[in-house]
Amino acid sequence: MGLKAVISKIGLPGLVLVALISGCGRPALSELDCRLSNPSGSARVLLLGNSLLHDFHWPLPEARVLNCAKQGQTLGEFMARWRVSAPLEQPDVVVIAFGTVEVIRAEQNAQHLQEFMALYPEFLTDLRKRWPAARLVVNLLPDINRNLFGRPYLDIAAIDQLNRFIRQSTNCQGCRVINLPDVLKLGESGFDETLTYDGVHLTERAYGKWLATLTQTLISP
Numbered sequence: 001m002g003l004k005a006v007i008s009k010i011g012l013p014g015l016v017l018v019a020l021i022s023g024c025g026r027p028a029l030s031e032l033d034c035r036l037s038n039p040s041g042s043a044r045v046l047l048l049g050n051s052l053l054h055d056f057h058w059p060l061p062e063a064r065v066l067n068c069a070k071q072g073q074t075l076g077e078f079m080a081r082w083r084v085s086a087p088l089e090q091p092d093v094v095v096i097a098f099g100t101v102e103v104i105r106a107e108q109n110a111q112h113l114q115e116f117m118a119l120y121p122e123f124l125t126d127l128r129k130r131w132p133a134a135r136l137v138v139n140l141l142p143d144i145n146r147n148l149f150g151r152p153y154l155d156i157a158a159i160d161q162l163n164r165f166i167r168q169s170t171n172c173q174g175c176r177v178i179n180l181p182d183v184l185k186l187g188e189s190g191f192d193e194t195l196t197y198d199g200v201h202l203t204e205r206a207y208g209k210w211l212a213t214l215t216q217t218l219i220s221p
Contacts (some may be wrong), residue, residue: 033081034088037065043218044089046134048078049097052142056207060215066091074101076115079123090134093218094127097139097180099166100200103158104144107151113158121169128172136175137217139210140166142202143181143191149199176217183213 037047043063047053053069066089070078075098098120102112127136140163146152163181170177184195184206195206202210 033070034066034068037067038063040064043093044091045093045095045218046088046091047095047097049095049139050074050101051201052100053095053097055201056211058211058214060211060218063093063218069097072101074105074112074116075099075119075123079119082126091131092133093135093137094131095137095139095214099141099159099162100144103141103156103162104154104200106158107154113162116162117165120166124170124172124175128174134174136170136172137178137214138166138170138175139178139180141180142184142206145191145196145199147199148193148196178210178213178217180210183209 037058038060041060041063043060045058045060045063045065047058047065047067047069049069050073051069051071053067054071058065058067068088078098099116102116105112124136127134141159143159144154144156146154146156159181167177181191184202185191186209188194193203195203197203
């Protein structure tokens with residue numbers, strides 16, 4: 001039956017209702033929303049986060065990497081898709097990197113930080129229930145260079161606030177925390193043009209340092 005015939009039979013409001021019930025138009029998370037960084041490997045790695053994970057092809061050794069991170073996405077926006085998602089393949093490792101977008105948006109509304117702190121424990125609990133055998137690797141927020149970002153009024157103290165909260169809240173069995181600010185700045189003079197090209201997003205040099213640490217975390221017992 002064609003679309004015109006369907007509309008004629010049930011009416012446009014009915015068609016909209018059917019679409020909502022069937023899930024059409026809902027921003028659900030599924031494998032179609034993700035990018036496959038590695039096509040094969042014994043370990044199954046799932047990446048969840050914002051553009052810091054999204055913007056890099058993660059060649060993790062001997063791992064099938066499914067990158068579901070999205071540019072400019074807060075934890076709250078991700079969870080709105082997560083709650084209505086189709087089940088994804090059982091992962092061995094889940095890599096999490098949220099919070100930077102909240103810090104930037106908090107420049108206009110501090111409620112974004114409060115929302116993150118309300119949702120983050122719920123998010124970890126959901127992951128542990130959904131995939132109890134998976135290892136969770138949580139990354140602390142890297143710095144933001146206000147001079148390069150061009151917004152000197154950005155409250156960088158929010159990064160420290162969220163990082164303290166993440167570290168305190170990530171106390172589940174099987175969870176690991178990567179201190180990403182320290183990883184990136186090790187051997188560097190600071191979070192400058194060698195590590196970020198716009199004050200927020202990372203250079204290939206910075207990604208290389210993060211990749212090395214993440215690889216070591218995945219292969220360590």
